[in-house]
Amino acid sequence: MKIALIGYGKMGQAIEKIALDRGHEIVSIIDVSRDDSFDDDSFKSADVAIEFTRPEAAYSNYLKCFEANIPVVSGTTGWLDQLPEIEERCKNGEQTFFYASNFSLGVNIFFELNKQLARIMNKMSEYNVSMEEVHHTQKLDAPSGTAITLAEGIIENMDAKSNWKLYKEENSSDIAIKAIREGEVPGIHTIKYESPVDEIIIHHSAKSRHGFALGAVLAAEFAAQNKGFLSMNDLLNF
Numbered sequence: 001m002k003i004a005l006i007g008y009g010k011m012g013q014a015i016e017k018i019a020l021d022r023g024h025e026i027v028s029i030i031d032v033s034r035d036d037s038f039d040d041d042s043f044k045s046a047d048v049a050i051e052f053t054r055p056e057a058a059y060s061n062y063l064k065c066f067e068a069n070i071p072v073v074s075g076t077t078g079w080l081d082q083l084p085e086i087e088e089r090c091k092n093g094e095q096t097f098f099y100a101s102n103f104s105l106g107v108n109i110f111f112e113l114n115k116q117l118a119r120i121m122n123k124m125s126e127y128n129v130s131m132e133e134v135h136h137t138q139k140l141d142a143p144s145g146t147a148i149t150l151a152e153g154i155i156e157n158m159d160a161k162s163n164w165k166l167y168k169e170e171n172s173s174d175i176a177i178k179a180i181r182e183g184e185v186p187g188i189h190t191i192k193y194e195s196p197v198d199e200i201i202i203h204h205s206a207k208s209r210h211g212f213a214l215g216a217v218l219a220a221e222f223a224a225q226n227k228g229f230l231s232m233n234d235l236l237n238f
């Protein structure tokens, strides 16, 4: 499969290694520091584009892929206000777009566990839920896209919760998300239910970026074969 990489930072480089190991060809690498462009025939020859850049760059990159009718795998977080417009462009299989806030298999298992735990905790009014995420200091967005997906999973399943907010003070009805930036941490997410007598904690910690990158390549293989607005649920059949 011919892959265009958009964004050649920490994730773009990790994805390149895995894609080559799986027998794919990288036909174009578009990054501010490189010469390849969306106008090149090499970009236009791609079967799929994988985009990991930064929040303010993502949406216009997706439109450029759509102009060339190239399916997109989107990993960038922090731009989701524009997701409905992208979804609209995918109606009737017109364009193909695969987004995940987190491509790792382990995190997607954790998403399901989080929803199941929220269903159980829905009737347990003595427990307060909160969340903490820890990432490396270069991360631009807070809370992480993964933390927002986790909060949405709780909100879908707990009647008492309808919003999340970045943690500032205790005693709010919103799900408080504490975002910590330190060192080179690839990504840690912790959900805590606390009552006056005990705590229930679920926790996912990435050991490296390998899981995110492998998931993105698997998503690219899927997006090259399937049309429309795709997600990890389509790929994993959860």
Ligand SMILES: NC(=O)c1ccc[n+]([C@@H]2O[C@H](COP(=O)([O-])OP(=O)(O)OC[C@H]3O[C@@H](n4cnc5c(N)ncnc54)[C@H](O)[C@@H]3O)[C@@H](O)[C@H]2O)c1
Pocket: 006, 007, 008, 009, 010, 011, 012, 030, 031, 032, 033, 052, 053, 054, 055, 057, 061, 074, 075, 076, 077, 078, 100, 101, 102, 103, 104, 138, 212
């Ligand atoms: N969905 C996931 O599983 C997942 C996993 C890890 C990171 N991410 C997200 O992916 C994004 C990138 O993460 P990273 O760690 O690789 O960041 P990074 O800073 O290491 O790399 C980003 C790269 O994008 C390039 N870039 C900036 N503007 C660009 C533009 N307009 N066009 C092309 N390239 C451009 C930068 O030069 C840089 O090389 C972030 O939003 C992060 O939150 C998502």
Ligand SMILES: O=C(O)C1=N[C@H](C(=O)O)CCC1
Pocket: 077, 101, 102, 135, 139, 140, 143, 144, 145, 146, 147, 186, 187
């Ligand atoms: O390193 C990052 O940046 C990450 N971003 C995603 C998020 O915002 O959830 C996934 C984890 C790593």
